[in-house]
Amino acid sequence: MVVKSQIKFIKSLQQKKYRMLNSLFVAEGVKMVNELLQTELKLHSLYTTNPELLPSNEFKYEKISDADLKKISSLKSPNKVLAVFHIPDAAPLNFNGWLLVLDGVKDPGNLGTIIRLCDWFGIDHLVCSNDTVDCYNPKVLQATMGSVARVNIVYMNVKTLVKNSGVPVVGAFMEGEPVYRFKWPAQGMLIMGNEAHGISKELERESTNKVSIPQFGHPTTESLNVATATAILLNELRRN
Amino acid sequence: MVVKSQIKFIKSLQQKKYRMLNSLFVAEGVKMVNELLQTELKLHSLYTTNPELLPSNEFKYEKISDADLKKISSLKSPNKVLAVFHIPDAAPLNFNGWLLVLDGVKDPGNLGTIIRLCDWFGIDHLVCSNDTVDCYNPKVLQATMGSVARVNIVYMNVKTLVKNSGVPVVGAFMEGEPVYRFKWPAQGMLIMGNEAHGISKELERESTNKVSIPQFGHPTTESLNVATATAILLNELRRN
Structure with a gap:
């Protein structure tokens, strides 16, 4: 009882x-x-x-x-x-490889999918801005399943992190360089932005590279959802 | 009034x-x-x-x-x-390129995302098995937005279609050949399966190729969600 x-x-x-x-x-x-x-x-x-x-x-x-x-x-x-x-203690970040950084992702389903993608593609550290939805929100958990326990998820001021990291900072932008031509360095941070507003101006300024996913369809199409864009970019990173 | x-x-x-x-x-x-x-x-x-x-x-x-x-x-x-x-009349299918075929996708959010991906990657024809969720379901529309009007979406017996198409039939399977090595022909059909059961046995038998998305993380991870897997495979098809 x-x-x-x-x-x-x-x-x-x-x-x-x-x-x-x-x-x-x-x-x-x-x-x-x-x-x-x-x-x-x-x-x-x-x-x-x-x-x-x-x-x-x-x-x-x-x-x-x-x-x-x-x-x-x-x-x-x-x-x-x-x-x-x-809730496990966050492990120290390790810059000896690729980290994924989320700048204000608000939708629980998107964050859940992204955590699962990190798990699949062996991205050990997921850094979320403080205004990203909480990864222990029940709707996020529903979409991540066990992955939430296998990825080191850290909430912090991502602006400070990006400014002081000393590694390449690759941002996903609509008007970036086509990702198919991009040579991914051995280490760095990939930044994905908010569903409606993308990456904030402050993080854009700190980006050493801007990449985009080429569009093949009708040019009036809406942009890709942040979770599917993350799927494509992490796949591009790993196939490299 | x-x-x-x-x-x-x-x-x-x-x-x-x-x-x-x-x-x-x-x-x-x-x-x-x-x-x-x-x-x-x-x-x-x-x-x-x-x-x-x-x-x-x-x-x-x-x-x-x-x-x-x-x-x-x-x-x-x-x-x-x-x-x-x-509801627009379905246009005749055109096999002079790539079609996407869905075999029993049930989740409205997944179908909505997949329609948007077809629009982005210029996949003009989306063929859905009769047990795939209806594309005019309000939850699907919420996830597709205008894309639903720019992709020719056809519901039919996909088994008959696949048997008689005469083009390469590429299925997404957990145990398929790593997609990075796959040489995509100029035309064909890509089949994505149901969220829980994957592609049905009957369609599996008709598949001329099986592809999979390589995994880099912890081997106990769950499979990728069908919408994110479709994102990755359509990107692979187009970057080819």
């Missing part, structure tokens, strides 16, 4: 403010929780209506009723398992 | 069945409607709370109240303009 204080505490973690304060986040659903249980994330507490769904019996859990799960869940149709994990 | 029969009719178009029956679909919101008004789509009817928001005065519209807009809208917060357009 879950008591009132537990309900209040777990529900509070739906808000970024309380996630930061407690350095905890909530994951829901059998697939997601089981994937995260198999990463290096530290488990805080685990609730399930059916312990047989857990990947092994090594985890301490509390068996609860469907009604209780509904009380602590943020989902309309709660899915049998809910876990609270500790 | 909108009368009861209009409300009922417009609301009915939220369902695929009635969209098919009437060969009409609904678009909502200033940005979306204005973009579609500037394509070759044929307008059926246009409702707005503020005619000044329309791109020009050449369109016949009905000025309605906020309350009436709320009655015909499918949105929680209706956005000033609602238009009904005729």
Whole structure:
């Protein structure tokens, strides 16, 4: 049985403010929780209506009723398992390779997709500006699945970082050089901008190179979505 | 003022069945409607709370109240303009280049993103299996914007198409040949599969080539989302 204080505490973690304060986040659903249980994330507490769904019996859990799960869940149709994990400490950034920098990405689905892309393409460090959506937001988690635990995600003042990094800074711009011709250096930072406004003026000034994805269709087309543009550019970086 | 029969009719178009029956679909919101008004789509009817928001005065519209807009809208917060357009007749497929074929893509956001990618990369014909989500679904439209009017989208039995096309059939598979080594012929069909099950066995048997996107990260990673994989493969096709 879950008591009132537990309900209040777990529900509070739906808000970024309380996630930061407690350095905890909530994951829901059998697939997601089981994937995260198999990463290096530290488990805080685990609730399930059916312990047989857990990947092994090594985890301490509390068996609860469907009604209780509904009380602590943020989902309309709660899915049998809910876990609270500790937010891992950010690891130091390593400039010996490529980092991805996000400048104000706001859509949770886009950030989730981008985290998964970093995982796929072996980008170990993802640096997010402080106004980028929180990576422990439930909608982001839904789109990243286990990748969130395998990429070092750091929130910081990216302007300061970019100014002082000393490595090539490649920004994605509509009017950049066609990426097919670009010779990627061995290390650097790739910057992707906000969905509506792109990369901020301040970061644009710090960019050593501007790249763009050539367009082959009708010229009136809208720009590519930031997540698909990131997919294409990380693929270009790695195929190089 | 909108009368009861209009409300009922417009609301009915939220369902695929009635969209098919009437060969009409609904678009909502200033940005979306204005973009579609500037394509070759044929307008059926246009409702707005503020005619000044329309791109020009050449369109016949009905000025309605906020309350009436709320009655015909499918949105929680209706956005000033609602238009009904005729679904265009599908143009004949042209095999003199590359077609994209979708085998059971279910997620509206994924289909919307893929239509936009076709538009960007100049893929004129998008063939969808009959169990692919309807491209005039409101959530698909939200993700495609005007691209839906610039790509020839055809729903059909893709198995019959692929069997009788006589052009190279390239399927995206986890265990395919790394796409970086693949030499794309001048024409053909690229097949992308369902989010959970990939390409069906029947289409797999008809594939003349299997390609995959190399993975650089941790080997336990989930596969790429179908929309991001399509972005990468269409870029590979065009950079070739």
